[in-house]
Amino acid sequence: MAEIVADSAAASGGDESTILRLKGVTAGYGAGLILKGVDLTVPTGTIVCLIGPNGAGKSTVLKTISGLLRPEDGQVLFRGEDISRLSSRERLDRGVVHVPQDRSLFPGMSVWENVVMGAFILKDQALIRSRMEQVSTLFPIVAERKNAAAGSLSGGEQKQVELARSLMLDPALILLDEPSIGLDPKARKSVFESITQLAADGRSVLLVEQNARSGLAVAHHAAVLEAGRVALTGTGEQLLTDPEVARLYLGANAVAAVSTDSPSESAPQG
Numbered sequence: 001m002a003e004i005v006a007d008s009a010a011a012s013g014g015d016e017s018t019i020l021r022l023k024g025v026t027a028g029y030g031a032g033l034i035l036k037g038v039d040l041t042v043p044t045g046t047i048v049c050l051i052g053p054n055g056a057g058k059s060t061v062l063k064t065i066s067g068l069l070r071p072e073d074g075q076v077l078f079r080g081e082d083i084s085r086l087s088s089r090e091r092l093d094r095g096v097v098h099v100p101q102d103r104s105l106f107p108g109m110s111v112w113e114n115v116v117m118g119a120f121i122l123k124d125q126a127l128i129r130s131r132m133e134q135v136s137t138l139f140p141i142v143a144e145r146k147n148a149a150a151g152s153l154s155g156g157e158q159k160q161v162e163l164a165r166s167l168m169l170d171p172a173l174i175l176l177d178e179p180s181i182g183l184d185p186k187a188r189k190s191v192f193e194s195i196t197q198l199a200a201d202g203r204s205v206l207l208v209e210q211n212a213r214s215g216l217a218v219a220h221h222a223a224v225l226e227a228g229r230v231a232l233t234g235t236g237e238q239l240l241t242d243p244e245v246a247r248l249y250l251g252a253n254a255v256a257a258v259s260t261d262s263p264s265e266s267a268p269q270g
């Protein structure tokens, strides 16, 4: 019995080395398909960066993984299990969290209250307290500004608080939609450092980034999504140095700038 399970898990990409695999995912919002057969793999413990033009379907990919949208066809395999028909809550229970692009904190509530809300499905108060301590260590702003209204923080500080909140359920896979958008260079740098730290702590990250150069620089693997299909995959480094990717997504002087530019100084794309 155990062998059969192990075999089928391996065959479906559920071996230890692969936390997430999308196979032929198609999805849309009613009329017409937006995703037209997306294949994508996130190796366990790595950062995978998804880039591509506006409207390509990057946010839609994340929604099909977290359950905000059900695929019409295809599979979303999380640790080998097809979760594509499960509810968002069921996916959360399994360790998949989604940090959406738009600011998602409750601005009138305190920083602390916002972060505690990330643990809304937990009942064990001692566990919640220990998680609060852990995320406050990773994101000191949570303790430093615990009683401040979340809305009074800068954009960069709010993003740190959102990341802290997303860790309250100790997720294995974090879906990050444009975390650096709208932030100043210093805040951007700090967000990318945090993302690197998440993976160093053993979590897996699927990152959607407009700021392609910085996203690719922190990513182990990367994919370009064009018109609802994965057009190119490689390591972050391979895509950073790919002339076509540079021309389309990294802006002028991109290739020359790769080796010298720090991520924080690269201009936002789009």
Ligand SMILES: Nc1ncnc2c1ncn2[C@@H]1O[C@H](COP(=O)(O)OP(=O)(O)O)[C@@H](O)[C@H]1O
Pocket: 029, 034, 052, 053, 054, 055, 056, 057, 058, 059, 060, 061
């Ligand atoms: N809630 C929605 N209802 C209808 N169409 C949507 C919705 N969200 C996104 N779309 C459409 O889906 C396409 C892909 O959007 P999106 O996944 O947000 O792209 P990206 O994140 O790559 O910019 C766009 O044409 C967009 O207009």
Ligand SMILES: [Mg+2]
Pocket: 058, 059, 060, 101, 177
């Ligand atoms: Mg988007």
